[in-house]
Each structure stands twice: as C-alpha cells, then as structure tokens.
Amino acid sequence: DIVMTQSPVSLPVIPGEPASISCRSSQSLLHRNGYNYLDWYLQKPGQSPQLLIYLGSIRASGVPDRFSGSGSGTDFTLKISKVEAEDVGVYYCMQALETPMTFGQGTKMEIK
Amino acid sequence: QVHLVESGGGVVQPGRSLRLSCVASGFMFNQYGMHWVRQAPGKGLEWVAMIWIDGRNKNHADSVKGRFTISRDNMKNTLYLQMNHLRVEDTAIYYCAKDRGPGMVEGDFDYWGQGALVTVSS
Numbered sequence: 001d002i003v004m005t006q007s008p009v010s011l012p013v014i015p016g017e018p019a020s021i022s023c024r025s026s027q028s029l030l031h032r033n034g035y036n037y038l039d040w041y042l043q044k045p046g047q048s049p050q051l052l053i054y055l056g057s058i059r060a061s062g063v064p065d066r067f068s069g070s071g072s073g074t075d076f077t078l079k080i081s082k083v084e085a086e087d088v089g090v091y092y093c094m095q096a097l098e099t100p101m102t103f104g105q106g107t108k109m110e111i112k
Numbered sequence: 113q114v115h116l117v118e119s120g121g122g123v124v125q126p127g128r129s130l131r132l133s134c135v136a137s138g139f140m141f142n143q144y145g146m147h148w149v150r151q152a153p154g155k156g157l158e159w160v161a162m163i164w165i166d167g168r169n170k171n172h173a174d175s176v177k178g179r180f181t182i183s184r185d186n187m188k189n190t191l192y193l194q195m196n197h198l199r200v201e202d203t204a205i206y207y208c209a210k211d212r213g214p215g216m217v218e219g220d221f222d223y224w225g226q227g228a229l230v231t232v233s234s
Contacts, residue, residue, distance in 0.1 A: 022136060028117075037219065039220050041157075043157075048207055048224040048225065048226055048227055049149075049157065049221075050224070051222045054212060054218075054220045061222075094157070094220075096218065098221030099162070099171045100173045100174070101157070103157045103158070103159070104156075105156050106157075107158050
C-alpha cells in the first residue's frame with residue numbers, strides 16, 4: 001500500500017495570513033497520463049469531509065481560489081493564500097492512484 | 113443538488129452482521145462509481161470499498177475483505193455495504209461517497225453523505 005505522510009500534524013494559523021501543508025507519498029503518484037493522483041480534503045468540525053483539490057492541483061467545484069495545490073511525484077503542498085476562520089478543521093491528503101486509496105494522518109488547522 | 117443519505121447504523125455485538133444503505137439523489141447514480149469510507153472515533157479516514165457503475169467490478173480494503181461486501185441497486189439509486197463477522201475495530205462512522213468521474217472510477221470523492229455510526233460492542 002502507498003503510505004501518505006503529512007506535516008505538520010497541528011497548524012495554528014492567524015486569519016489573513018498564509019498557511020501550507022505538506023504531503024509525501026511512499027511512491028510516485030504521477031500517472032503516465034501526466035496527472036498526479038493526489039487529492040486534498042477538508043473535514044470541518046462536526047461535518048463530513050469535502051473535496052478541495054483533485055489531480056494534485058485542480059480545485060473542486062465551489063472551492064475558493066485562496067486554496068491551491070502543487071507538487072509532483074512524491075511531494076505535494078496545499079497552500080491557503082489568506083486563511084479565513086471558516087477554514088479550520090482537519091486537512092487530509094489522499095492518493096487516488098491505486099487501490100487501496102490511502103489517506104495521510106491529517107493536519108489539524110486551528111486559529112491561533 | 114447531490115444528496116447521499118446513509119442509514120442502517122447502530123450497536124451490534126461482535127460477530128454479528130449489519131447492512132448499511134445509502135440513497136442517492138441529484139445525479140445519474142448509474143453513471144458513477146461509489147465508495148464507502150470510514151472513520152473510527154477520533155481517528156483519520158480509511159477507504160473501505162468501491163464499486164463500478166455496473167455493479168460487477170468491486171474492490172475492498174484488506175481489513176474488510178471476506179467480511180464486507182459492497183453492492184448497488186441502480187434501479188433504486190441505492191448503495192449498500194453488507195458487514196458480516198463484525199469486530200470491535202470496525203466501530204466507526206461509515207460514509208458513502210460519490211466518485212468524481214462519470215463512467216469510470218477516478219478514485220476521488222466529490223460528494224459525501226453525513227455518515228452512519230456503527231458501534232461494535234459486547
């Protein structure tokens with residue numbers, strides 16, 4: 001199975017400031033079609049997870065443009081240009097290259 | 113508007129069975145792969161199973177293989193998870209999730225249900 005590792009585990013943030021989360025996979029997520037099969041999800045407190053980014057850098061429908069995904073191969077980053085209070089929750093990266101799909105352990109973002 | 117509504121959760125003793133259902137609306141159910149993802153209390157997310165649009169092709173996580181079976185009824189717009197030989201470690205919220213891609217399984221989950229809590233305890 002592909003192992004996904006996120007950092008940091010906890011991320012205190014100040015509204016209006018940028019934030020970033022790293023995700024590393026134990027093997028390349030680059031498909032021969034040129035896409036990286038890496039997703040980002042946010043689980044807000046008390047809610048179901050929601051898709052933020054798929055194929056490494058494509059924002060899902062309705063996701064604000066302050067969220068961006070980058071990276072290739074085994075190293076990926078989720079960036080929030082200016083954090084808002086509604087962005088708090090646990091962020092997960094997940095590889096969608098092969099089954100079983102596997103998630104990182106999560107990064108808990110809280111307002112400082 | 114896409115809606116996924118799970119039901120069938122509850123408290124069950126180890127070794128017993130339970131069947132979860134997920135009723136879908138707001139999209140062409142028979143055109144999308146579907147998944148089950150679970151989350152143990154206070155823990156992270158774990159993919160459990162997926163099923164292709166025709167219902168014949170399925171994959172299950174090793175942790176549930178041979179005990180859980182995913183299925184679907186495209187006429188009823190409903191996804192199922194039959195859970196047999198339940199273990200204490202199966203205790204979790206079980207989410208059904210819609211695959212992003214029409215016609216083929218992309219492996220991403222663009223809509224999630226609210227979840228059904230399954231508690232396995234003696």
